[in-house]
Amino acid sequence: MSLPAESATITLTARAVLFDMDGTLVDSTAVVEQVWGEFAARYGLDIAEILRTSHGVQAGDTVRRFAPTGADVVALTAELGAMERVRTEGIVALPGAAELLRSLPADAVALVTSADRILADIRMEAAGLAMPGTAVTAELVARGKPHPEGYLRAAELLRVEPADAVIFEDAPAGIAAGLAAGIRTIAVGPNTGEVPDGVLRIPDYSSVAASVEADGDGRRVISLSL
Structure with missing residues (x-):
């Protein structure tokens, strides 16, 4: 309302x-879309769906949901976190x-x-x-x-x-x-x-x-x- x-x-x-x-x-927004876009491109995932469902959710939960079977969720989450920490433009x-x-x-x-x-x-x-x-x-x-x-x-x-x-x-x-x-x-x-x-x-x-x-x-x- x-x-x-x-x-x-x-x-x-x-x-x-x-x-x-x-x-x-x-x-x-710019940083979030950039980092998740790189994640999606790496694994051939639907970036629009990732962004639609990841907003406001812990990164590890999103990685766990979308990463390929057998992926190291902890390592991927840490990698994405490291990327986000060095990107502040915008x-x-x-x-x-x-x-x-x-x-x-x-x-x-x-x-x-x-x-x-x-x-x-x-x-x-x-x-x-x-x-x-x-x-x-x-x-x-x-x-x-x-x-x-x-x-x-x-x-x-x-x-x-x-x-x-x-x-x-x-x-x-x-x-x-x-x-x-x-x-x-x-x-x-x-x-x-x-x-x-x-x-x-x-x-x-x-x-x-x-x-x-x-x-x-x-x-x-x-x-x-x-």
């Missing part, structure tokens, strides 16, 4: 805000992402990404974005998206209940993970696929604003205007 007319602003309140990285905070932040991150309390923000920590640091730096103090990266979870483990772990680290958090996500797998975690999820950008009923969709963060207040009990509340 896209947001209604410009005059109708929707405001959500939360105690924590969780972000995916690729496609959500960082536009790394990586930029989504419009408004830097401003939104700066406006949020540092201890109420987490990154939850299917990338490993090294790649996450590289891409956030390439995009000119500060890495949140709390980051749940691929090596910290046993099950990647669409499993909710990463988002539940982030809520736990930030000491908030899932119902008190909001997620920004761009990929069907990540949106499914957020909803499975019981966390309100906002779809970002053009790669979300058909979003489930009730999920808001925004093009980027250009029109998103955050403010911080205190509730009647003196607890901090973040208001997100979309």
